[in-house]
Amino acid sequence: METSNNMKAKLESLKNWFIRYSKIVLPIILVLCVALTIVIAIQANKRKVEQEESAVASDGGNTEDGVLQDVPQVPMEEASPEITELFSTYYTAMVEGDTETMTQMVYYMDTTEILRAAETSKYIESYPPLEIYTKAGPREGTYIVYVYADLKFYEYDQPVPGMRTYYVCTDEDGELYINEDGEESESELHYMREIQLQEDVVDLNNKAAAAYNDMIAEDKTLADFLVNLADEIEKNVGETLARAEESEATEENEEPDEAESEEANAAEVVVTKVKTTDVVNIRTSDSETADKLGKAAVGDEFRLLETKGNGWSKIEYDGKEAYIKSDFLEPSETETASADNEEDTSSQQADNEQTTTTTGTVTVKETVRIRAGASETSEKISTAYEGDKLEVIMKQADGWTKIKYNGKTAYVKSDYVE
Numbered sequence: 001m002e003t004s005n006n007m008k009a010k011l012e013s014l015k016n017w018f019i020r021y022s023k024i025v026l027p028i029i030l031v032l033c034v035a036l037t038i039v040i041a042i043q044a045n046k047r048k049v050e051q052e053e054s055a056v057a058s059d060g061g062n063t064e065d066g067v068l069q070d071v072p073q074v075p076m077e078e079a080s081p082e083i084t085e086l087f088s089t090y091y092t093a094m095v096e097g098d099t100e101t102m103t104q105m106v107y108y109m110d111t112t113e114i115l116r117a118a119e120t121s122k123y124i125e126s127y128p129p130l131e132i133y134t135k136a137g138p139r140e141g142t143y144i145v146y147v148y149a150d151l152k153f154y155e156y157d158q159p160v161p162g163m164r165t166y167y168v169c170t171d172e173d174g175e176l177y178i179n180e181d182g183e184e185s186e187s188e189l190h191y192m193r194e195i196q197l198q199e200d201v202v203d204l205n206n207k208a209a210a211a212y213n214d215m216i217a218e219d220k221t222l223a224d225f226l227v228n229l230a231d232e233i234e235k236n237v238g239e240t241l242a243r244a245e246e247s248e249a250t251e252e253n254e255e256p257d258e259a260e261s262e263e264a265n266a267a268e269v270v271v272t273k274v275k276t277t278d279v280v281n282i283r284t285s286d287s288e289t290a291d292k293l294g295k296a297a298v299g300d301e302f303r304l305l306e307t308k309g310n311g312w313s314k315i316e317y318d319g320k321e322a323y324i325k326s327d328f329l330e331p332s333e334t335e336t337a338s339a340d341n342e343e344d345t346s347s348q349q350a351d352n353e354q355t356t357t358t359t360g361t362v363t364v365k366e367t368v369r370i371r372a373g374a375s376e377t378s379e380k381i382s383t384a385y386e387g388d389k390l391e392v393i394m395k396q397a398d399g400w401t402k403i404k405y406n407g408k409t410a411y412v413k414s415d416y417v418e
Contacts, residue, residue, distance in 0.1 A: 068187060071194035076201070079132035079145065083168065086176050087132055087147055097121030100382060100406075103327075106178045107169075107278065110288065111311055115237045118385075123229060125152040128159060133204065134168075138191035141170035142179075146204055156225055160215065163208035167192065183281075240385060244367045247416075248309040271377060273333035274313065275301045280328040286312035293322050301332050307377065330379070362401060364388040368416035374400035381410050390417065 079087070086105070093101040097118045103109050109117070131148040145166040150159035169179045184192070195201065216223050276296045283290040286308055294317070296302075302315040302324070313326045364384045371378040374396065382405065384390060390412065393402040401414045 068190045071191055073198060074135045074195060076133050076135055076146075076204075079134050082176060083134060083143065083145060084130075084132055086168070086178075087130060087145070087166075090178065091127045091130060091147075091149065095121060095124050095127055106180055108181050108280075108325075108328075112237065112241065115240055116233065119233050119236050119240075123153055123155065123233070125154045127151060135195055135201075137167065137169070138184075138188040139169075143168040144192060144195055146201070148204065148208055153225075153229070155229075156222065158215070158219075158222075160222070160226075161208055161211040163205065165196070240367060243386070244383075247366055247368070270335050271304055271307075271331040271333070272335050273301055273331070274304045274315065274329040275299055275332040276324070276328055277330055278328050280324055282315075282317055282322050282324055284322065286310060286314075286323045290323070293317060296324065304329075326380070360392060361389045362392045362403070362417040364390065364412075364416060365418055366416050368412050370403070370405055370410050370412055372410060374398060374402070374411045378411070381405060381408075384412065392417075 090102065090105050093099075093105070094117065099109075099114045099118050102117060103114065128150045133146045133148075135144045135146075137143045145168050146163060147166065148161070148163045150161050152159045167179045167184070168176055170176055276298055278298055280296050281292050282294045282296055283292055302317060304313060304315060305321060306314040307326060308314065311326055312323050313329055315322055315324055364386055367383060367385050369380050370382045370384055370390075372381055373379070390401075391404040393404055393409065395401045395414055399414050400411045401417055403410050403412060
């Protein structure tokens with residue numbers, strides 16, 4: 001009887017372990033460590049789990065086409081040179097806080113995930129050489145990738161072990177990318193869930209978990225350090241988001257000053273149509289949780305109704321209003337409204353007389369968008385945060401500061417730099 005009870009207890013413990021460590025596509029294998037090293041994937045992982053649970057609850061594990069099939073044993077292999085290069089570049093970008101590179105490699109990162117990645121990079125010193133393994137994914141050209149790495153923090157002497165799982169896909173041009181859109185089909189989710197329970201994956205998880213747990217057991221300071229660091233990162237991200245929202249609200253509500261009035265009277269380029277730069281969902285409102293109306297392919301064109309300050313654009317879709325993330329759009333058609341030529345010439349001369357040429361750098365006072373032109377409607381290049389240093393070219397009389405950003409000319413509002 002006692003033996004039977006012990007066996008049940010062990011089975012229950014094993015079941016709980018699987019539940020804890022088998023989240024689909026982006027599992028949290030090492031709770032505290034991964035909370036820091038996988039900061040950009042938390043929201044994507046949450047969406048995947050919710051989809052999986054909803055699918056299982058609704059039809060007991062049946063797909064639209066029938067019962068889900070058993071997943072055979074899929075061999076684990078060392079990563080190909082292409083996948084190794086992908087993740088070497090990606091992890092380097094993570095350490096350096098190069099969110100521009102990360103967003104080019106990942107589909108897709110929202111604003112919060114980008115901010116969290118940038119904030120986390122401030123505390124990471126390096127990633128020593130990676131151990132990368134793969135299994136064939138649920139569809140042709142897809143892979144389940146396991147990356148084992150030792151994370152080195154600036155404030156802690158010893159590297160901290162951790163492992164992360166990624167879902168990698170191939171685009172229509174044959175290029176690999178990390179898929180974190182959280183919109184896999186039920187059959188894909190089933191496949192990836194079963195893969196996570198295969199023996200070689202469990203062994204690899206155990207290796208990372210054992211190394212991490214040994215460190216925590218031997219050094220309570222490390223556990224406290226990781227918890228406090230995670231809290232600090234989340235606090236800083238929250239404060240940055242709050243400042244950005246406050247800044248957007250202020251820009252929308254503030255009265256136009258004299259320089260802005262002169263700018264409004266000058267020639268103005270208005271974007272009337274946009275086209276998509278990647279595959280993107282079309283939704284009923286400006287929210288990640290809003291209902292999907294459809295999916296736009298690369299190059300699809302829409303009439304632009306409004307560019308909102310929260311990162312979304314209102315478009316016309318099938319004769320109705322719809323929304324797409326602005327990061328996946330670029331202008332395709334514009335209209336120019338010209339003022340009187342004499343007024344333009346006079347305004348330009350006045351501006352030239354008042355423009356101040358400067359050298360050196362300016363410091364960002366509040367979160368501000370970096371744009372391709374000196375206009376609120378110009379293309380967004382990136383975002384600068386409080387304390388960032390920007391290489392200045394000149395401060396203009398129209399309220400904008402011309403800067404050099406990533407080797408190119410760009411602009412920020414002068415009110416937000418000093």
